Amino acid sequence: MSQDNIKVLIAKPGLDGHDRGAKVIARGLKEAGMEVVYTGLRQTPEQIVKAAVQEDVDVIGLSILSGAHGELFPVIMDKLTESGRNDVLVLAGGTIPDDDHQKLKDIGIREIFKPGTSIAKIVDFIRQEMDE
Amino acid sequence: MDELRDYYQNWLEDQLKPTVDNFGSRQEEFSTASDIELKALYTPLDTEEIDYLDKLNFPGQQPFTRGVYPTMYRSRLWTMRQYAGFGTARETNKRYRYLLDQGQTGLSVAFDLPTQIGYDSDHDLARGEVGRVGVAVDTLADMETLFDQIPLERVSTSMTINSPAAVLLAMYVAVAEKQGVERKSLAGTVQNDILKEYIARGTYIFPPEPSLKLVTDIFEFCSQELPRWNSISISGYHIREAGSDAVQELAFTLANGIEYVKSALNIGLEVDDFAPRLSFFFNAQMNFFEEIAKFRAARRLWAEIMRDRFQAQKEKSCMLRFHTQTAGAALTAQQPENNIIRVAYQALAAALGGTQSLHTNSFDEALGLPTEKSVKIALRTQQVLAEETGIADVIDPLGGSYLIEKLTEELVARARDYLEKVEELGGMAEAIKAGFVQREIQETAYEMQRDIEEEREIVVGVNKYQEEDREIEDILKVDPELEKSQLRGLEEVRSHRDDRRVAEHLEAIRAAAQQEENLMYPILEAVRDYVSVGEICGVLREEFGEYQAHHF
Numbered sequence: 220m221s222q223d224n225i226k227v228l229i230a231k232p233g234l235d236g237h238d239r240g241a242k243v244i245a246r247g248l249k250e251a252g253m254e255v256v257y258t259g260l261r262q263t264p265e266q267i268v269k270a271a272v273q274e275d276v277d278v279i280g281l282s283i284l285s286g287a288h289g290e291l292f293p294v295i296m297d298k299l300t301e302s303g304r305n306d307v308l309v310l311a312g313g314t315i316p317d318d319d320h321q322k323l324k325d326i327g328i329r330e331i332f333k334p335g336t337s338i339a340k341i342v343d344f345i346r347q348e349m350d351e
Numbered sequence: 352m353d354e355l356r357d358y359y360q361n362w363l364e365d366q367l368k369p370t371v372d373n374f375g376s377r378q379e380e381f382s383t384a385s386d387i388e389l390k391a392l393y394t395p396l397d398t399e400e401i402d403y404l405d406k407l408n409f410p411g412q413q414p415f416t417r418g419v420y421p422t423m424y425r426s427r428l429w430t431m432r433q434y435a436g437f438g439t440a441r442e443t444n445k446r447y448r449y450l451l452d453q454g455q456t457g458l459s460v461a462f463d464l465p466t467q468i469g470y471d472s473d474h475d476l477a478r479g480e481v482g483r484v485g486v487a488v489d490t491l492a493d494m495e496t497l498f499d500q501i502p503l504e505r506v507s508t509s510m511t512i513n514s515p516a517a518v519l520l521a522m523y524v525a526v527a528e529k530q531g532v533e534r535k536s537l538a539g540t541v542q543n544d545i546l547k548e549y550i551a552r553g554t555y556i557f558p559p560e561p562s563l564k565l566v567t568d569i570f571e572f573c574s575q576e577l578p579r580w581n582s583i584s585i586s587g588y589h590i591r592e593a594g595s596d597a598v599q600e601l602a603f604t605l606a607n608g609i610e611y612v613k614s615a616l617n618i619g620l621e622v623d624d625f626a627p628r629l630s631f632f633f634n635a636q637m638n639f640f641e642e643i644a645k646f647r648a649a650r651r652l653w654a655e656i657m658r659d660r661f662q663a664q665k666e667k668s669c670m671l672r673f674h675t676q677t678a679g680a681a682l683t684a685q686q687p688e689n690n691i692i693r694v695a696y697q698a699l700a701a702a703l704g705g706t707q708s709l710h711t712n713s714f715d716e717a718l719g720l721p722t723e724k725s726v727k728i729a730l731r732t733q734q735v736l737a738e739e740t741g742i743a744d745v746i747d748p749l750g751g752s753y754l755i756e757k758l759t760e761e762l763v764a765r766a767r768d769y770l771e772k773v774e775e776l777g778g779m780a781e782a783i784k785a786g787f788v789q790r791e792i793q794e795t796a797y798e799m800q801r802d803i804e805e806e807r808e809i810v811v812g813v814n815k816y817q818e819e820d821r822e823i824e825d826i827l828k829v830d831p832e833l834e835k836s837q838l839r840g841l842e843e844v845r846s847h848r849d850d851r852r853v854a855e856h857l858e859a860i861r862a863a864a865q866q867e868e869n870l871m872y873p874i875l876e877a878v879r880d881y882v883s884v885g886e887i888c889g890v891l892r893e894e895f896g897e898y899q900a901h902h903f
Contacts (some may be wrong), residue, residue, distance in 0.1 A: 232478060233464070233479070233482050234464035234465065234467075234468055234477075234554075235464060235484065235553070236548070236551075236552050236553015236554050237592075239593050239594045239680070242793055242796070242797075243594070243793075243797055243800045246793075246797050247797075247800070255842075255903055258359070259900055259902060260553050260900065261468075261476070261553075261823065262474065263475075272533065279454065281652075283741040285480055285483055285484055286480075286483035286719070286720070286829065287478070287479035287480045287483055289479070289831075290478055290479025290480075291478070291479050292795055302754075304694060305796055313715075314717065314718065314719060316718055316719040316822050316823075316826040316828075317718065317822040317823050317824065317826075318822065318826070322618050332686075333718075333820075334682075334683065334684045334717045335684050335685050335717075335810070335813045336802065337682050337803075337804045338804060338815075339804060
């Protein structure tokens with residue numbers, strides 16, 4: 220895939236209102252040349268998958284700080300598969316304890332970025348994955 | 352002063368400049384986190400324009416720059432108040448009693464997100480969220496458990512609740528009734544600050560107009576019924592966490608305060624009836640001197656606003672009393688133990704800034720919920736500061752520092768510029784609708800991220816002195832069984848209520864909403880009969896509609 224037209228959905232599942240990170244990442248990815256759609260707060264798994272399908276995105280970035288990732292991420296991954304879009308690269312960030320990371324990777328979330336991760340690192344990661 | 356000016360010039364040219372030429376300077380320019388340029392040295396020349404009695408005055412005297420009380424911490428230390436709550440009311444009650452046993456002096460309730468957004472634990476959207484970031488409260492039964500064996504006449508309780516603040520405050524009053532505690536002896540705070548939810552924190556329900564009406568209903572209720580209760584905590588904390596700088600935190604918080612005062616005057620309240628119970632909440636970030644100056648500037652600006660703009664007569668109406676929390680956004684996931692040190696410096700800034708109460712963050716909070724051990728370290732950090740360092744022994748000990756006074760002036764001036772811009776847009780409610788405030792904060796947040804990535808700002812362990820990432824396993828996990836137990840409890844309460852009474856209460860609330868009567872009274876009646884947060888907010892959702900956020 221050409222690097223120029225990577226399309227990303229930045230999504231806020233769960234009920235928490237912390238979207239500083241989501242917005243900063245959204246802007247950073249835009250400035251790196253990607254097309255970015257931000258869902259806004261309090262999105263259900265259904266809404267997120269629907270938006271991803273409608274917008275035909277290559278990447279979904281899930282930002283969550285409420286602690287509900289263990290409950291909501293599997294639903295999102297299932298619904299993506301149901302929609303025939305398990306090719307989408309799914310990444311996550313927020314407050315996600317270290318010992319939850321493997322479980323999330325096991326259901327298909329490619330990488331979990333911790334607080335303090337640079338935008339540059341995320342951009343590189345997405346580009347690399349898109350190249351493969 | 353002229354002589355001093357000459358000496359200063361000589362020092363600059365003959366000593367400072369050649370030395371810098373020789374040894375260099377770490378940076379081309381130095382500035383605070385809000386981009387206020389810093390000179391190498393501050394002298395009496397920087398403060399000669401500052402009229403002591405007018406701009407600083409004595410502690411307990413307007414404009415309260417040096418503190419709101421004449422004795423400050425010589426009489427009583429700040430209240431050590433750790434924000435806590437998770438799982439069910441039973442778990443949280445245990446944590447509260449543990450914290451009180453450890454010497455904590457006030458409670459601070461963290462509610463879970465469904466409660467904060469007005470959904471009961473069995474709502475579809477509550478899936479996975481019950482008891483996660485705070486305690487789940489559906490009905491009065493949960494609130495009774497939460498404060499079981501805690502004497503409400505002897506603790507002060509702060510509740511971080513905004514959109515449904517009226518419901519949770521009513522429940523607190525109802526619990527006090529059951530404990531046989533008089534309303535007049537209840538001390539505490541409801542956050543009740545809806546405007547910052549739209550711009551920073553995100554737990555809004557209703558649109559601004561009916562929300563502001565709910566806010567002022569609480570002002571009125573408190574002024575009539577709860578003389579020791581803070582009817583609002585006007586919060587800059589979350590504005591800062593959302594990425595603002597210190598000047599924006601200061602300006603937007605006070606602008607929100609102005610909007611609330613205007614709203615209260617609009618429904619016919621007298622300024623001196625409600626203003627003494629307004630309280631504030633600020634962030635303590637890393638830029639040490641700027642933070643101290645920010646707290647001092649906030650006091651001075653608020654006193655001037657209340658006196659000059661709103662003609663408040665009572666001294667108390669002009670006092671900015673505030674809670675402080677150390678900066679969550681400054682906590683790093685990398686080398687988390689370093690956060691203990693960050694929190695200590697931030698706590699020091701808050702105390703030197705004259706805070707009335709303080710929450711110190713736990714070092715592991717970038718990773719998840721804090722453990723009992725990390726919370727204890729955080730509390731001990733305050734105790735060491737208060738009991739061992741001597742910083743609480745003199746009032747406003749940095750007052751008179753050329754730098755601190757100059758920075759205080761500078762923050763006042765810059766905040767005033769912002770306040771003027773907000774006025775031009777028609778006040779804070781309008782500025783928020785137009786997206787001005789959100790855009791300003793987002794812009795700063797992005798610049799800050801760039802500064803860190805391009806290493807203009809250093810964060811130890813993140814972009815300097817990095818180490819191999821280690822996995823941290825000791826994180827408090829909320830047992831998923833707690834969600835089930837909460838649901839069972841709710842079902843139990845529902846099955847024992849008089850359904851006809853519940854329906855009548857909800858209709859009374861609907862009628863009060865339609866007729867724009869004070870909602871506190873019918874809500875208090877309803878919670879006594881175990882009508883739930885979700886049921887009450889559900890009726891209000893039908894009447895008021897829901898706020899739809901725009902992205903700017």
